[in-house]
Amino acid sequence: MTQQNSSTNKVWFITGASRGFGRVWADAALKRGDKVAATARKLESIADLKEKYGANVLTLELDVTRPDQVKAAVEQAHAHFGRLDIVLNNAGYSLVGTIEEATADDIRALYETNILGPVAVIQAALPLLRKQGGGHILGTSSGLGHVTLPVIGYYCSSKWAFEAIHESLALEVKAFGIKVTIIEPGAYATEFGSQESLKFAADLDIYEDFKTNFFGTLRGMERGDPNATPEAIFKIVDAENPPLRFNLGSHNLPWVRAAYAERLATWEEWNAVATAAQGASK
Numbered sequence: 322m323t324q325q326n327s328s329t330n331k332v333w334f335i336t337g338a339s340r341g342f343g344r345v346w347a348d349a350a351l352k353r354g355d356k357v358a359a360t361a362r363k364l365e366s367i368a369d370l371k372e373k374y375g376a377n378v379l380t381l382e383l384d385v386t387r388p389d390q391v392k393a394a395v396e397q398a399h400a401h402f403g404r405l406d407i408v409l410n411n412a413g414y415s416l417v418g419t420i421e422e423a424t425a426d427d428i429r430a431l432y433e434t435n436i437l438g439p440v441a442v443i444q445a446a447l448p449l450l451r452k453q454g455g456g457h458i459l460g461t462s463s464g465l466g467h468v469t470l471p472v473i474g475y476y477c478s479s480k481w482a483f484e485a486i487h488e489s490l491a492l493e494v495k496a497f498g499i500k501v502t503i504i505e506p507g508a509y510a511t512e513f514g515s516q517e518s519l520k521f522a523a524d525l526d527i528y529e530d531f532k533t534n535f536f537g538t539l540r541g542m543e544r545g546d547p548n549a550t551p552e553a554i555f556k557i558v559d560a561e562n563p564p565l566r567f568n569l570g571s572h573n574l575p576w577v578r579a580a581y582a583e584r585l586a587t588w589e590e591w592n593a594v595a596t597a598a599q600g601a602s603k
Contacts, residue, residue, distance in 0.1 A: 330354050330355050330356060331350070331355045331356070331406040331407055331558065332355065332356045332357075332358070332402045332403075332404055332405050332406045332407070333346075333347070333350050333355060333356070333357045333358065333405075333406070333407045333408075333409060334357075334358045334360070334395060334398050334399075334405050334407070334408045334409065334442075334446070335347050335357060335358070335359050335360065335409045335411055336360050336383060336385055336409065336410055336411050336412040336438070336439075336442060337360075337361065337385075337411040337412030337413065337461075338357075338359035338360055338361050338367055338370070338411070339361035339362070339363065339366035339367050340366070341411070341547070342411055342461055342504075342506065342509075342547060342550065343359075343361075343409070343411040343412070343461075344367075345547045345548060345550065345551065346409065346411075346550070346551060346554055347359045347367075347370065347378075348370070349551030349554075349555075350551075351370070351373075351374045351377055351378055353555070354377075355377075356377045356378070356379075356402055357370075357374075357377065357378050357379070358378075358379045358381060358394075358397075358398030358401065358402065358405075359378055359379070359380050359381070360380075360381045360382070360383035360394055360412075361380075361382070361383065362382070362383065362384050363382070364380060364381075364382040367380045368380065379397075379398055379401050379402070381394045381397065381398065383412075385412045385434060385438030385439070385441060385442065386433045386434055386437070386438055388441040388445075391438070391441040391442055391445050392441070392445040394445075395408075395442065395445040395446050395449070396445070396449070399449045404453050405446060405449060405450065405453075405456060406456055406457060406558075407456070407457045407458075407459060407558050408442060408443070408446045408450070408456065408457070408458045408459065409459040409460075409461070410438075410439035410442050410443070410458070410459070410460045410461065411461040412434065412438055412439075413434055413435045413438075413461065413479075414431070414434060414435070414519060414520060415473050415476040415519050415520075416428070416430075416431045416473065416475045416476055416519075416520050416521075416522060417472060417473060417519055417520070417521045417522065418472065418475070418521060418522025418523070418524075419471065419472055419474070419522075419525070419528050419531075419532075420474050420475070421525060421528075422522040422523060422524065422525050422528065423475055423522040424522065424523070427475075427520070427522050428475050430520070431475055431476065431479055431520070432479060432482075435476070435479035435480070435483065436479055436482050436483060436486070439460060439483065439486075440486065443458060443490065446458070447494065447499070450494075450497070450499050451494075451497045451499070454497075454498055455497065455498030455499055455500075456498075456499050456500070457499070457500040457501075457502065457558055457563065458487075458490070458494075458499065458500070458501045458502075459501075459502050459503075459504055459554075459557070459558070460483060460487050460501075460502075460503050460504065461504050461506070462480050462483050462484055462487075462503045462504060462505050462506075463477075463480045463505055463506060464505050464506065464507045464568065464570075464572070464573035464576060464577065465477040465480050466480035466481055466483060466484040466503070466505055467481075467484075467505070467573075467577045467580065467581075468576055468577060468580045470535075471531070471535060472531075472532055472535050472536075483503075484503055484566075487501055487503045487565075488503075488565065491565050500563055501565060502557055502563045502564060502565060502566070502567055503565060503566045503567070504554070504557070504567055504569055505566060505567060505568050505569060505573060506545075506550075506569040506570060506573075507545060507568070507569065507570035507571070507572040507573045507576075508542045508543070508544045508545065508570070508572065509544055509545045509546070509547045509550075509569075509570065510544040510545065510546065510547060543572070545570045545571070545572075550569060553567075553569060
């Protein structure tokens with residue numbers, strides 16, 4: 322793995338910097354001497370960053386579901402620091418509810434934040450990154466961008482879409498010197514499971530036992546230490562050729578490997594039927 326000289330301080334634009342990975346990575350970047358435009362829905366939730374790091378941080382109020390506010394924040398951050406080296410889409414939340422329980426409004430609100438919000442950030446940043454000759458777009462996805470769990474299926478679906486968008490983006494912007502990396506964390510002891518990062522669909526009694534068992538399983542999962550992650554993220558952003566996808570933590574790869582092995586086995590089993598459905602060439 323070749324790396325750029327990381328002695329040159331980088332400028333970050335981070336959404337969802339008030340808690341979770343966004344907060345951990347913003348703080349770590351500032352500690353290593355980088356500059357950060359930190360954004361959050363409530364400015365007071367990141368005010369302490371300004372107090373601690375002074376001119377190296379720009380704090381901005383940002384609701385990623387408001388494209389006009391997104392564009393203004395990205396442009397303000399770029400004008401303030403003179404460039405943006407890393408654009409990190411981190412804002413998001415999980416909708417808790419079975420496929421039957423969630424309403425169209427529940428799903429729409431989730432996608433507004435988890436999919437359309439990051440797209441708004443990307444679209445606002447790309448003209449600036451092209452003009453400056455490059456940059457690195459990071460997106461916080463999840464191991465659930467490859468596999469799914471019940472009860473949070475709509476959250477999983479948002480990450481599957483997130484993955485596809487970033488994979489297409491990487492091909493589209495490579496010629497401009499813009500890099501793209503999808504960060505795929507496993508289970509970590511962040512505030513992501515807090516009430517502020519979860520929304521709940523209305524309950525149907527028929528799923529009560531199933532969800533009780535599911536939540537019991539989740540509570541028993543081993544969780545990583547989010548404060549152990551910054552060095553890995555720095556290696557990604559300092560790399561000359563960063564990966565498109567990066568599994569964060571030790572649990573994802575075995576899980577994803579097993580899921581894809583099962584998918585391949587099923588496709589192979591049904592390949593004769595699939596091939597027959599091709600019909601005659603025309």
